[in-house]
Amino acid sequence: MKRRDFLLSAALTGVASTLRFDKLEAALRNNKVTVTSTPDLVAVMGGEPAVMLERALAKFGGISAFVKKGQTVVIKPNIGWDKTPDLAANTNPELVGAMVRQCYAAGAKRVEVFDHTCNQWDRCYADSGIKRAVESAGGIMIPANDQSFYRTVSVPQGVKLRQTAIHKSLLDCDVWFNMPILKNHGGAKMTISMKNYMGIVWDREYFHKTDLQQCIADVCTYPKRPALNIVDAYRIMFKNGPQGKSLADTALLKTLIVSPNIIAADAASIKFFNQVQSMDINEVGHIAKGQALNLGTDDLSKLRIERIKL
Amino acid sequence: MKINSLKWVRVVLACLVFIPTILFFIDVFHLMPFAWKAILHFQLVPALLSGMWGFVFFIFVLTLLFGRIYCSVICPAGVLQDIFSRLTAGKKKRRQRRAFKYSKPNNWVRYSILILTIGSFVLGSGAFVVLLDPYSNMGRVLADLVRPALIPLNSFVVNKAFAMGIYSILPVTASGMSIVAIVVSSLFLITVAVMSLLRGRLYCNTICPVGTFLGLISRFSLFRVMIDDATCTHCGVCAKSCKSQCIDSQKSAIDYSRCVTCFNCLTSCSQNAVSFRFVKIGKHSSSVEKPVEKAVNTRRRQFLTLSTTAIVTAPFVMAQTKKTPTEKLPIMPPGAGKRDHFNMTCTSCHACVTQCPTNVLVPAVFDYGLMGLMQPKMVYDKGFCQPNCTNCLDVCPSGALTSLPLNEKQMTQVGMAHFTLEECVVYKNHTDCGSCSEHCPTQAVKMIDYKNGLRIPSVTPEICIGCGGCEYACPARPKAIVVHANYDQQWAQKPSKGKMKEVKVESFGF
Numbered sequence: 001m002k003r004r005d006f007l008l009s010a011a012l013t014g015v016a017s018t019l020r021f022d023k024l025e026a027a028l029r030n031n032k033v034t035v036t037s038t039p040d041l042v043a044v045m046g047g048e049p050a051v052m053l054e055r056a057l058a059k060f061g062g063i064s065a066f067v068k069k070g071q072t073v074v075i076k077p078n079i080g081w082d083k084t085p086d087l088a089a090n091t092n093p094e095l096v097g098a099m100v101r102q103c104y105a106a107g108a109k110r111v112e113v114f115d116h117t118c119n120q121w122d123r124c125y126a127d128s129g130i131k132r133a134v135e136s137a138g139g140i141m142i143p144a145n146d147q148s149f150y151r152t153v154s155v156p157q158g159v160k161l162r163q164t165a166i167h168k169s170l171l172d173c174d175v176w177f178n179m180p181i182l183k184n185h186g187g188a189k190m191t192i193s194m195k196n197y198m199g200i201v202w203d204r205e206y207f208h209k210t211d212l213q214q215c216i217a218d219v220c221t222y223p224k225r226p227a228l229n230i231v232d233a234y235r236i237m238f239k240n241g242p243q244g245k246s247l248a249d250t251a252l253l254k255t256l257i258v259s260p261n262i263i264a265a266d267a268a269s270i271k272f273f274n275q276v277q278s279m280d281i282n283e284v285g286h287i288a289k290g291q292a293l294n295l296g297t298d299d300l301s302k303l304r305i306e307r308i309k310l
Numbered sequence: 311m312k313i314n315s316l317k318w319v320r321v322v323l324a325c326l327v328f329i330p331t332i333l334f335f336i337d338v339f340h341l342m343p344f345a346w347k348a349i350l351h352f353q354l355v356p357a358l359l360s361g362m363w364g365f366v367f368f369i370f371v372l373t374l375l376f377g378r379i380y381c382s383v384i385c386p387a388g389v390l391q392d393i394f395s396r397l398t399a400g401k402k403k404r405r406q407r408r409a410f411k412y413s414k415p416n417n418w419v420r421y422s423i424l425i426l427t428i429g430s431f432v433l434g435s436g437a438f439v440v441l442l443d444p445y446s447n448m449g450r451v452l453a454d455l456v457r458p459a460l461i462p463l464n465s466f467v468v469n470k471a472f473a474m475g476i477y478s479i480l481p482v483t484a485s486g487m488s489i490v491a492i493v494v495s496s497l498f499l500i501t502v503a504v505m506s507l508l509r510g511r512l513y514c515n516t517i518c519p520v521g522t523f524l525g526l527i528s529r530f531s532l533f534r535v536m537i538d539d540a541t542c543t544h545c546g547v548c549a550k551s552c553k554s555q556c557i558d559s560q561k562s563a564i565d566y567s568r569c570v571t572c573f574n575c576l577t578s579c580s581q582n583a584v585s586f587r588f589v590k591i592g593k594h595s596s597s598v599e600k601p602v603e604k605a606v607n608t609r610r611r612q613f614l615t616l617s618t619t620a621i622v623t624a625p626f627v628m629a630q631t632k633k634t635p636t637e638k639l640p641i642m643p644p645g646a647g648k649r650d651h652f653n654m655t656c657t658s659c660h661a662c663v664t665q666c667p668t669n670v671l672v673p674a675v676f677d678y679g680l681m682g683l684m685q686p687k688m689v690y691d692k693g694f695c696q697p698n699c700t701n702c703l704d705v706c707p708s709g710a711l712t713s714l715p716l717n718e719k720q721m722t723q724v725g726m727a728h729f730t731l732e733e734c735v736v737y738k739n740h741t742d743c744g745s746c747s748e749h750c751p752t753q754a755v756k757m758i759d760y761k762n763g764l765r766i767p768s769v770t771p772e773i774c775i776g777c778g779g780c781e782y783a784c785p786a787r788p789k790a791i792v793v794h795a796n797y798d799q800q801w802a803q804k805p806s807k808g809k810m811k812e813v814k815v816e817s818f819g820f
Contacts, residue, residue: 043818082698110475118749118783120667120696122480127698146481148469186757186765187744204745209785211741238813240753245805251813271820276813283763285742300820307818 038065040303041259041268047310049234050098052256056230057102059306060258066227069107071174075099075139076226078181078196079115079130081243082123088235088250089243090128091181095232095256097133099177104138112169114142115199118243121145142169150202157293158218160211165202166222178226178262182233182269184241184277188212189284191242192266193229194220194295213285220262220286221293229265231257238277251276263287263296264303271300316586317573320382327352328389335452335664338464338482350661350707352384353445354520359655360709370527377531377571378524381514387444388514388521388570391506395553398507409550410510412558415568420515420522427519431654437681440658441494442519449659450495450684454673457664458484483692485663488673491684510553515568525567533588535569535576537562541583551578639795640677640687641776644695644722645703645711648798656710658684662702668693670778671702685710688724690778690793695724697751697777720751723802725776725793727755729769733790736766746791749779752805755791767791772803 042059044052057063067073077091085093096113103111113134117124121143125131131141143149150165170176180196187208188195197219198204207215233255240249255272259265270281281287287298297303330349333342351357357365372379381388427438440446461484468481505513514521537548539562546559552575556568562583575584643662646652663671663686670693671686678685686702688695700719703711714722727746735743746767747757754774757765767780769791780791 043820045818082696120693120699123667123696123698140475140477142477143481146483148465148481185744186747187742189742205783205785208743208745208783209735209739211739212744213742239808242748243751243753245753246807248808248810251811251815253813253815255815255818268818268820272815272818275815275817275819276811280763285763305820 039306040261041264042306043257043268044308045255047254049092049095053095053098055308056256056258063102063106067103067106067108067175070109073103073108073111074170074173074176075111075113075179076176076196076200077113077115077130077179078199079124079128080118080199082119082127084127085129086247087244088181088237090130091179091232092234093129093133095234096130096179097137099179100134100137100139111139112142113139114144114167114169116144147202155218155222157221159214161215161218164219167200170200175227178229180231182231182273183237184239186241188216188286190270190279192231192269193262194266194286194290214289216286217289217293220290220295228258228260229262231265231269233257233272261296263290263298264300267298268300314573314577316576320573324383324389327384328386331386332452335449336457336460338457338460340480347705353707354380355439355443355445355657356707360707373524373527374531376533377528377566377569379571380524381521381570382572385444386448387502390448391502391511391513394503394506395510410552410555412549413555415565416516423517424519424522435681436654437683440683443657444518444520446657446659447498449661450491451499453660453664454491454495483669485669485672488675488684490675491673494684510555511570514570515554529567531566533586534566535564535584535586536589537564538583541581543581548575548578548584551575639797640674641725641793641795642799643671643686643688643702643711644719644724645714646799647712652710653678653682655708656685657708661705661707662686662711665701665705667699667701668696670695688778690781694749694778694782721802723775723796723800725795726771726774727769727780727791728794729767729791733786733788734766735786736760736764740764745783745785746780749783751777751779755780773805775802
């Protein structure tokens with residue numbers, strides 16, 4: 001082999017290795033979307049959590065489009081705080097319970113629920129009402145308060161977060177659902193689907209000291225993506241988030257926003273949120289950074305959106 | 311064979327108190343309901359300190375009636391010594407061979423220690439109470455030696471259970487270790503073990519101030535072990551069975567100040583000369599040991615002990631009055647109230663340390679000064695004080711921590727957050743953070759507009775309760791936000807709740 005050929009092929013290999021097929025994948029997914037004519041985003045308003053969930057899932061072809069018989073499913077709500085459901089610090093327990101039932105109805109072998117909480121974990125699980133809702137639906141609450149529950153994985157597309165320890169339940173399951181609650185956040189500005197990822201990792205301190213917004217976007221690029229992002233906006237927290245002080249920080253809006261596209265879910269949620277409290281989407285840095293990493297689009301005009309009012 | 315029924319009643323009762331008391335400290339599997347904490351209130355020194363006069367009176371009457379039942383049944387350190395001697399004595403035949411023999415009381419030592427303990431406490435130093443209270447020593451042995459050793463067992467079982475898909479057993483993490491507490495409790499354990507193996511209840515009758523104090527009362531107890539002079543052959547069998555070494559068989563006399571009413575001697579006598587019965591007041595003379603010291607001698611000794619007490623304790627009292635700057639003051643657990651009260655009342659039994667779910671409470675070294683040795687302080691390395699938790703206040707048996715309703719505990723200001731801008735991630739790196747504010751339950755730490763769309767923490771000290779959420783969560787090193795202790799605990803102001811906003815949303819907004 002001539003030296004020139006060798007260098008050329010080496011250079012070509014180098015160039016080829018930098019290619020990313022995300023867009024291609026996304027395009028393929030879009031193709032599939034048009035073929036089966038399911039929407040990119042479904043928003044439901046005016047019902048109880050379980051009803052809204054049922055209606056939203058129906059638009060995507062029902063839960064069986066995501067959960068197959070015998071699969072292990074993980075649902076990741078926000079259970080960060082030792083607060084009662086009316087304070088809107090944690091995902092609505094009825095919604096989580098309804099999702100567990102949906103998964104079992106689709107033939108799931110087991111449904112596991114966890115969050116790396118900020119307050120004492122067993123108190124959060126209990127006082128949020130989520131433990132009871134999940135267990136009465138046959139789901140299993142998994143602790144996440146110890147490093148032994150986590151396994152370090154690499155985040156190939158991460159800019160500043162190249163590797164992190166993620167909860168084993170999530171790493172080992174067949175399919176997972178991201179189920180945040182829509183809240184204002186003092187540090188990250190908003191906490192919705194992307195910020196909810198911080199409850200699957202062990203070392204959050206790294207996020208905060210490195211570059212919070214970039215790390216949030218980075219962790220969302222981990223190849224095992226949620227099947228759906230189900231944003232609970234039944235009761236939202238519009239100020240003093242993420243913990244809130246009192247009922248005065250919350251607003252009862254009875255809405256649910258569901259999308260497989262994490263950026264779209266969060267962008268739509270912020271637009272919805274702006275009707276209660278103004279929040280510039282550009283200040284929520286992880287949304288733009290996520291787009292730069294091809295996680296999705298916040299241009300809702302390009303998406304097929306279903307709006308349902310009950 | 312004679313059945314010593316009184317002894318077995320004693321053993322069963324002792325187990326009923328001992329097992330839950332022990333379990334409470336080392337229960338890493340959460341087998342015992344939290345409400346059983348009441349068992350800790352059966353201990354004399356904590357009851358005295360917390361002013362539970364009803365129980366103190368009960369113990370007084372019990373001792374006056376039946377002697378030092380307390381030492382045989384309620385005191386966990388006493389029962390532990392019995393277990394030590396029992397375990398090493400082995401089978402019955404060997405136990406019979408292993409004989410105690412009568413020994414003279416170490417009056418000089420035991421009364422000095424008692425006077426020193428009470429005297430120094432009256433003069434304002436609880437150091438001797440902390441070091442000598444048998445219950446607190448036992449608590450530290452369990453909390454600082456046994457419990458940490460059981461935590462790996464918990465991890466092992468939890469891991470096995472999780473592997474099998476069982477998630478009902480909760481993982482427990484180790485709390486902060488304190489070298490001083492480990493050393494002191496090891497010393498206590500070794501002392502008690504050696505003394506009980508060699509000389510039965512020597513510790514209780516020489517060093518323990520509670521034992522000595524109860525001995526002063528039990529001298530006059532109405533029911534007591536009596537040796538019938540008429541039938542006694544002075545064979546010495548009863549003395550061999552006496553772990554308090556207080557039966558003088560030659561004189562058929564028993565030193566009731568040292569008898570712990572274990573009833574072991576009752577069935578030892580082949581002549582049935584030993585019995586436990588009611589003795590009329592005034593008929594004590596035959597059995598009470600005559601005071602050997604002359605009156606003049608006693609008074610001189612009293613003078614000497616008192617003056618020694620004063621000299622020894624003076625430095626403690628003086629050390630206590632020196633106020634250290636607040637950054638270096640240890641943070642007292644909520645409910646402690648005034649620092650002086652806390653330092654005087656806490657016996658460092660570490661019941662609170664074992665019950666803290668987030669391992670915030672750790673035994674202090676010399677942070678509180680010599681007098682607050684091993685008393686619990688709040689450290690926010692591994693966690694922060696949970697807003698909805700009142701475990702430490704609920705469990706404290708000595709009244710060092712006053713039990714408060716949850717809403718009052720949530721307003722108790724143990725310290726205040728101090729923010730250093732130059733260390734903050736937002737200032738240094740120009741990236742978002744907000745970890746401190748996120749963890750703040752009262753929003754005393756609030757994110758305010760900074761620059762370029764960033765926000766930076768700002769502290770409202772009046773509504774801060776010092777729970778340490780901010781300090782724990784701060785990713786900066788050194789920490790940009792830390793809690794400084796209040797000298798005495800204060801009430802925080804109520805954070806404004808804000809007005810309910812009437813929100814009507816009709817459309818999705820997209």
